[in-house]
Amino acid sequence: MSSIAFFEGERHKFFRPLHSSRRELVVACLRALYERLHGPAADYAHNLTRDALKELLLPVVREHQDAVEADGEPDEFSTPDSRDPQQLTALLIRALLRDGWLEQFPDRQGLVTAFRFSRPGVLFAEAFWSLNRPSHSRQRNMRSCRNSLDAALTERGDAHDLVDAYEYAVQVNRDLSEGIDYFQELLRRLMREATLHSQWDEFVEFLERFRRNYSKQLTADNATLNREAIRQKLEKLRLSAPAKQQRMEAQLHDIAQWAVKEHTGATVYDWLLDRIDDIVNAACESKQPGFIKAMDSYLKRVAGLVQQSMMLRTGQNRHAWLAAVQRVARLEPARQDRLLAAIGDRLAFIELRLLDPASFRLRSAAQRRKAVTVSIQPRPSREARLEAAMKRAENEAFAVANEELADKLRRELELFRHPIRLSALPTRTARELLEVLQTVEAVRNTKARDLQATRLPTRHDNEYFSGADYEIDFKKQ
Incomplete structure (x- = not known):
């Protein structure tokens, strides 16, 4: 079977803008374009004309105009004309059109030429957009998989419900894998910078993301909690009426050609049910434990940095007293009085209490021997060892x-x-x-x-x- 080559025609040098001396600017413009054309606040009622495109990209160009790669070779983005934001914007639009990221089409309503992403352009631009904007989905794919199986069990259930359940099950592992990668990236940043001040924004973002997504993944959308219910529904589908199974089998051959090519065994219907079961088991046995372990490692590292920061702050306060004493020792008597009076005003609200020296008593030799004796582990008796052996034998x-x-x-x-x-x-x-x-x-x-x-x-x-x-x-x- 022949496959269509990607790097042909207008896509011959598709990734050339991403290798230019202003690749950060190119990526920022792709993010802004995707937000305008396909983001949550996209305006689908009006097409993107040339003037609207320049108006959209010009602020982005001005913001990233100084972001030039020093190691990049001279190219069209490093010419003297590129110093002007207007010229640089026009140059960027021409490059995206030439290399297959954007395409023009006639706007018959306004009788002008409009712009949109090409098919590969929108797919790659979505990747850049998603990196800076984490998913705002509810991530209830495990419950959606269970609900799709419920729909398949009804009298009007069809093969579309089975395919939906399969796709939701696959998305469960993608969600967990995305969470694992997210925590590993945060942990790498912490290990690289080893400071809490620069990573506090990421920690606040994690808390918000945990409240929005991860808390539901670990409770209502937990893979382990829904695993048994999904198993029971899969078992009911395996025992459904032969006429219904034959109807779904015929529908799967019509709507799921990928499953027909990949399936092993007698029917696509049974293979799809087994695949859903295997994917859910993989989510419970490997992905979800890995997700919890990655989150635990990140939280432990943050907690360690918080403790370290508090210890350093305590040490700085202790050194502040020494610095004050040294400063008083170097000053003249008149200035010493003024400095001590200022320190006294700051300490006026502090209450000091001294411990009674009579409360400090040394332990006697008998008390020390008693403490050592108590700390020795007692030896189990013969009856205790026999009881433990009997319990172990009963369990085995x-x-x-x-x-x-x-x-x-x-x-x-x-x-x-x-x-x-x-x-x-x-x-x-x-x-x-x-x-x-x-x-x-x-x-x-x-x-x-x-x-x-x-x-x-x-x-x-x-x-x-x-x-x-x-x-x-x-x-x-």
Whole structure:
């Protein structure tokens, strides 16, 4: 399959403005253009004419006119004409048009030529705009994924709801990854500058961002809190009526060609449900712990700098007393009296209290020996050691490792060469009963992800428990 080359036609030197001697100015102008054309306050009712474009970029050019890269080679932006803001603005517009960032189109309503971003131009400009303006979304993608699965379970639910759930699940990991990168960048700045004064604005911004976004990510939109509900809805979709599954399968082939190309197994429908389950599991097991760890590292570093700043401030106050004493010692008696009187006025509201010397007593030798004796760890008795050993043995007797149980199921599937039903597993001993109760969990949490547990419409009832029956088998490749 042939792909369209990016660097051809007007995009032959697409990134040339970003390598010029005024690349900071170019990026600032791209941000301003994106804010005007596609930002929250964009004016969609009026097109951007040439005069409006110059009026928009001229203040940005004046603000960044002195930002010239010293290591840049001489180019069109370093000519004598570029010292004039009007000339530099016109030069910048021509460069963005020539290299494929902007394009012209006829405004039939005003009978003038208007300007807009090209398709690749708007995508790259959005990246520059997003770096300086953090996302203001509510970041409730985990709840949106759950709600989309709810919509798919209704009678009128269709494949669009499944695709929405998949995209929301993917966005959950993107949100968490963005948060991890954000905290790592803040931590790098702290480690590089090692001062709290220059980073206080970033910390205030973090507090606002935590209130707006991260607090919801860790509470209502928490991946762990919604994980079980999403699993149950996925299981209901797997057990839905065959007619509904066939209808959604046909719709997926029509609206999700990417899934048709990438899916493995019998149907795109089952593959998409498994992918949603895997993505949510990845968010719970790796992304969210990494997000919390990155935020914790940043807060610990800020707390350390605050403590260091307070200690330095305390030391400066202590040195202020020494400086005052030295200054008094160097002055003449008359000036000493005036300086001491001024210091006395500042200290007039301070109340001093002296400790009673009688309250200070040295410990006797017997008291010191008693303190050392108490600090020695007592040796456990034979009964305590026996009780601890019995508790440990009881805990190990009723603990079954998921991977060990999954290996056992793989061996039995390879031996019998057909799926295994949960109701067919033996329950003669207590360990076998525990293995039956833990089989479905072991299959879903195995690291290899090569097993699947399919819920059957029949129930499994015995003298120990009652519940849904499952069929265990290898995933179809």
